[in-house]
Amino acid sequence: MLCYDKSVSAGCLAPILHKEGFRLEYNAFDAGVHPGGLRNKDEIRILLCYMLCSVGALSKDAILSIIQENGFANYFEVTDALAELEERGTLLRTEDGLYAPGDTARLVAKQLDTALPSSVRRRARQAAVQFLTRTRLEQENLVEIRPTEWGYEVECHISGGAMELMSLRLYVPDRTQAEQVKQNFHRQPDVVYRAMLAMLTGQDKPTLEELLREWGAPDSPAL
Numbered sequence: 001m002l003c004y005d006k007s008v009s010a011g012c013l014a015p016i017l018h019k020e021g022f023r024l025e026y027n028a029f030d031a032g033v034h035p036g037g038l039r040n041k042d043e044i045r046i047l048l049c050y051m052l053c054s055v056g057a058l059s060k061d062a063i064l065s066i067i068q069e070n071g072f073a074n075y076f077e078v079t080d081a082l083a084e085l086e087e088r089g090t091l092l093r094t095e096d097g098l099y100a101p102g103d104t105a106r107l108v109a110k111q112l113d114t115a116l117p118s119s120v121r122r123r124a125r126q127a128a129v130q131f132l133t134r135t136r137l138e139q140e141n142l143v144e145i146r147p148t149e150w151g152y153e154v155e156c157h158i159s160g161g162a163m164e165l166m167s168l169r170l171y172v173p174d175r176t177q178a179e180q181v182k183q184n185f186h187r188q189p190d191v192v193y194r195a196m197l198a199m200l201t202g203q204d205k206p207t208l209e210e211l212l213r214e215w216g217a218p219d220s221p222a223l
Contacts (some may be wrong), residue, residue: 034071036119044073044081046112047124049090049101053109055128057098062131070127072120134186141189143182145175152178156185158193166193188214 026039038044051066052058058066060082067078082099085091090104101109113121144155151173158166172178185192195211197203 028077029074031074032068032071033074036117037071038073038116038120041077041081043116044077045085045090046108046115047072047120048078048081048085048099049105049108050113050116050121051124051128052091052099052101053106054125055132057094057100058128059098062135063099066124066127066131069131070123072124072127137189138186141186143185145178145182147175154178154181156181156189156192158189166196168192168196 028039028041028044030037030039033039038047047067048063051063063082064075064078067073068075082091085105086093086099088104090102090108092100092102094100116124140159142157142159144157146153146155148171151171152175154170154172156168157164158168170181172181191211191214198211
């Protein structure tokens with residue numbers, strides 16, 4: 001059971017968490033957990049407090065996606081931990097249903113963050129920021145997939161804030177390729193825009209090669 005007090009020693013967990021060379025017992029399901037992930041219920045609760053204190057309020061789906069994509073903890077253990085932390089008032093719900101850290105969560109994150117492996121803390125914070133960035137890009141740069149009699153039409157939009165900078169429509173034979181186009185477009189829509197602009201305005205070959213390197217694709221001998 002997760003407990004704490006207002007001392008720096010962090011209450012009853014301190015003798016276990018800070019004893020050199022000793023780890024908390026494995027008492028959580030580990031299906032889907034990557035090597036180095038969390039297999040202890042208290043560590044999972046601490047991770048949730050730490051992550052929400054690091055990046056702010058998140059939806060349940062966002063939390064589960066971040067943790068599952070990176071193999072930090074078991075899906076069902078995280079679901080149970082969220083419900084328990086909410087019931088105790090450690091995590092609060094905003095008006096739009098997001099989980100937000102309460103005062104207790106902030107205290108837990110401050111006093112007990114060293115209970116988590118430093119690699120997990122670093123990766124969790126980075127993964128949450130990347131998820132939020134990806135979500136923002138997907139919301140700002142819409143991709144529409146529509147079935148047609150020839151396959152699928154994919155229409156990609158690049159937003160410039162108050163105006164649309166570019167829209168691109170292409171056809172692919174199946175849903176799998178349509179989803180792949182959507183995923184790759186959302187990786188770096190700004191690079192897609194600059195590459196299209198460079199080609200259509202006749203910019204030189206080095207500019208396009210630089211954009212391809214920024215995208216992460218191999219150089220094309222056809223350029």
